[in-house]
Amino acid sequence: MLTEVTATRYITPLREGGSLPGLVEADDHGTYVMKFTGAGQGRKTLVAEVVCGELARRLGFRVPRLVTVDLDPDLGLGEPDPEVQGLLKSSGGTNLGMDFLSGALGYDPLAFTVSPEEAGRIVWFDALVNNVDRSWRNPNLLRWQGEVWLIDHGATMIWHHNWPGAEASAARPYDATDHVLSSFSPDVAGAAAALAPLVTEELLAEVTAQIPDVWLTDEPGFATPDDLRRAYARPLLARAAAVHERVEVTGGSK
Template sequence: MTENTELLLRTVNVTRYVTPLREGGSMPAIAEADDDFLYVLKFRGAGQGIRALIAEIIGGEIARALGFRVPEIVFANLDEAFGRTEPDEEIQDLLKASIGLNLALHYLSGAITFDPAVTAVDPKLASQIVWLDCLLMNMDRTPRNTNMLIWHKELWLIDHGASLYFHHSWQNWQEQAKRPFALIKDHVLLPWATELERVNEEFTAMLSKELIHSIVGLIPEEWLSAETAFDSSAAHRAAYAEFLETRITNSEIFVKEAQHARTSLI
């Protein structure tokens, strides 16, 4: 196993496909790696492709840097011979399309889906998660699909692949960096997010340019080189950093939108 950059994303080799997780459209799977751990494996050959994996890295590692509990994220190599004996044709096609470097999250065995009717979240934590999802433009933390787990009585954040949806076209991305996040009105924790201004002050101070560049630096070169919107992978990587830096600098825009949306709920 190897390490990538100072943030220490490990690389593992997938040794066994255990079972598909058909809840999501991208059909991730539980798989075992050569370190004997189980992972939720997210495939580069799935519907949203490599962009969803990039969003997973950026969203997950920003969340971790801000102090949230996030399963370990690793790069996962899929060998060419892997999956040849898979009887399901749909899964076999997915495996063939995903040969090479994929992404995986440590599998939290025994975790249960977060339910706000069962587990109370205090206003500070609710505000922190709402702020994070405004920054990332994460549309996927709704009552229907919270993408939060309870594991060992603690709240864990998972699945940031639907974040940063602007990068599926890169159209007017500099302008989008300054826009409010209107979909925050559907956030499962918005009713309890009463401390957004306080959280905004704390989190913008924590997310330095150096930290953002370190996180963006984790994206593998091969995942950036195929993007036609940029002349080079370096320009592509720099655009992610600029988008996030601009959004952090203008965070009061999305904070006000979230506060307005919350007021509308009351």
């Protein structure tokens, strides 16, 4: 499971994100970008962050460390902003935190180039998890210590909003024409050759085991959290084998 920390101070909201994440300090003296169960997208966004973030890490991508953050709703009593106060009050218990990368810059494709190999790896991964939120308008990439880091995977695996259609979604293509890295001639086939064999049942079981049980309870159609974990793994396993053949980038399939 992810490391557990307890929030000790709410610092400030980060209004760049639609879910109003916040910057918090925790009892381990760390500073985290915190995403809340009480936000509009709910706990499925946090599940997507864990599955995709931890899968990306195991595939060799740079992703901020994830933790679970226990929040006392009374932490919001002194907040002057009623929206923030309401969010904190409605998010008592287990939330998600990611290491705050101090000094990181938002990725700008006009200022920073990447190789076709790195572009291909990121595009392939986004195709695997069906990430619809990595465009030039909102790259969800950071430049930190000279490297590109992946963040914000809440808008992925859209099939978990409609479980009856989840299995069929594995065969759907991925439109990368608007992807922030599509102009760098991404070598998607090369990425698939290197990464697809790594996406195994065992790896996905390890990744989905990181999801807190409390975010998986009371899901219609699933008797236990482990049943739901396996449901998250199945489309990813099926998709990994051939999704590279159905990626559309600038100029056609790659």
